[in-house]
Amino acid sequence: MKLTDREWDTFRIDEIFDNISRPISRSKNQYVSGDVPFIASGASLNGAVAFCTPKNDERLDAANCITVSPVDGSCFYQPTAFLGRGGGGSSIIILRSNNLNRNNGVFLAMAVNHTTSKYQYGHMATSDGIKREQILLPVNDKDQPDYQFMADYERELIQQKHEKYLNYAKNCLSQLGIPVELDPLDEKKWAPFFLNEVFDVNSGVRLTNQDKENGKKPFIGATDNGNGITGFVGNTNKSQDSNVLGVNYNGAPGIAFYHPYTALFSDDVKRLKLKDESHNTKNVLLFMASIVMKQRGKYSYGYKFNASRMNRQRLYLPVNNQGQPDYDYMEQYIKNKMIQKYKKYLEYLGK
Incomplete structure (x- = not known):
């Protein structure tokens, strides 16, 4: 599938996302380590700056959304529930839509990022400003966003990456040889x-x-x-x-x-x-x-x-x-560890 085979059009962000909000006021320093991602204005690791344990009865920010850093415009699709950094102008902005799902989430996040990447610390994004931004999306024969194409394109890309990594891991294993028993x-x-x-x-x-x-x-x-x-x-x-x-x-x-x-x-x-x-x-x-x-x-x-x-x-x-x-x-210790890791990756991919 090729992006150049499609017709494209511009849409305001608030035309695509019907819910644009910020998390409640919270800081990662209020939490102890755990397994729930704390999403803040980071430009890497899907915006996760820590993994925390929620407080008793604390309501998490729901999965299936796009988070935007107002500091540098970084955008990430969030497939799992998380704790969002709230309070102050640098708190993340959350975009939600009934048309958003795991299949097209990364595609839409990248489309948003093409617009929001202009933001920086001296010129941070706001919720109202984000609503007025325009993004370019592929459209169907009714001139509406073609969510099916986005999902299909993303799935094809993931499959290509999957196969590429599968071959890479197998090649690395063949070069590492067999593990050698060592003293612990x-x-x-x-x-x-x-x-x-x-x-x-x-x-x-x-x-x-x-x-x-x-x-x-x-x-x-x-x-x-x-x-x-x-x-x-x-x-x-x-x-x-x-x-x-x-x-x-x-x-x-x-x-x-x-x-x-x-x-x-x-x-x-x-x-x-x-x-x-x-x-x-x-x-x-x-x-x-x-x-x-x-x-x-x-x-x-x-x-x-x-x-x-x-x-x-x-x-x-x-x-x-x-x-x-x-x-x-x-x-040999590192070789053994790498063999162990690649085998686990291959088992995971095989599932």
């Missing part, structure tokens, strides 16, 4: 090492927004999500690297991400590469990322994970019979 983590011998005993530590380079050039190269900043990628640039400098751990020492200190691709690193991120180059592999570095992040609880904005503290940070690592870091164990 709690039965393996461990020993402490200073970080600079096992890693070469290199700095990033400051790159201001004014100096950034458009491009496709990941730029790694001191964030705690998106694998550390804060944008894409066309610049080149001495921070350019690949197959390394990027470790934040500012912003969100102690967060570590593995970067297999060529990227630039900000001056808030250190680049860690194993001194033992023969074991500086994807799986070992993924294992190491979790080890490094075990230490992040002691650091904060006021007690930075700076270069001197980073070098003298002790890391507890599994060791071999010679008392050296057991990189072979780390490699």
Whole structure:
């Protein structure tokens, strides 16, 4: 199915959605951890900024709606009940319609987002303003929104993605081989090492927004999500690297991400590469990322994970019979985990 095969027309948002509202006043800080998504003005993860336990007898925001962030216009279809961030101008806006369902929800969310993406912190969306916005939709022979086409197109796209991932997971499994039985983590011998005993530590380079050039190269900043990628640039400098751990020492200190691709690193991120180059592999570095992040609880904005503290940070690592870091164990441990995960994914897709 092709979008170009259809006739399209514009509609006001309040023509398509008969209920436009905001959640009741609530903040995620009022809740303890749970399994209900808390939807706020986030631009990723379907707008979920936490998973919470509702209060006694609290009524959830019903599923089957589109949430809009007034801060940046991000739109997401919500297939399950949730706790919506309410109170204040930055609370989310909820769009509901009897024509909305799981089959066409993402299509409509994307259509809305094409209009709402113009909003920003200095020019936030309002409920009344959203109502007047116009969106472009495919129409049927009666010049009405063609909800059936939207549903069919979305289903076809999902099926294509499904098959693509199925083939990808099978290919990854074939490359990983068969799992190897290992000593459990709690039965393996461990020993402490200073970080600079096992890693070469290199700095990033400051790159201001004014100096950034458009491009496709990941730029790694001191964030705690998106694998550390804060944008894409066309610049080149001495921070350019690949197959390394990027470790934040500012912003969100102690967060570590593995970067297999060529990227630039900000001056808030250190680049860690194993001194033992023969074991500086994807799986070992993924294992190491979790080890490094075990230490992040002691650091904060006021007690930075700076270069001197980073070098003298002790890391507890599994060791071999010679008392050296057991990189072979780390490699196979991650392989076993990935095999387990891919098998679970395939079982899920098979259902």
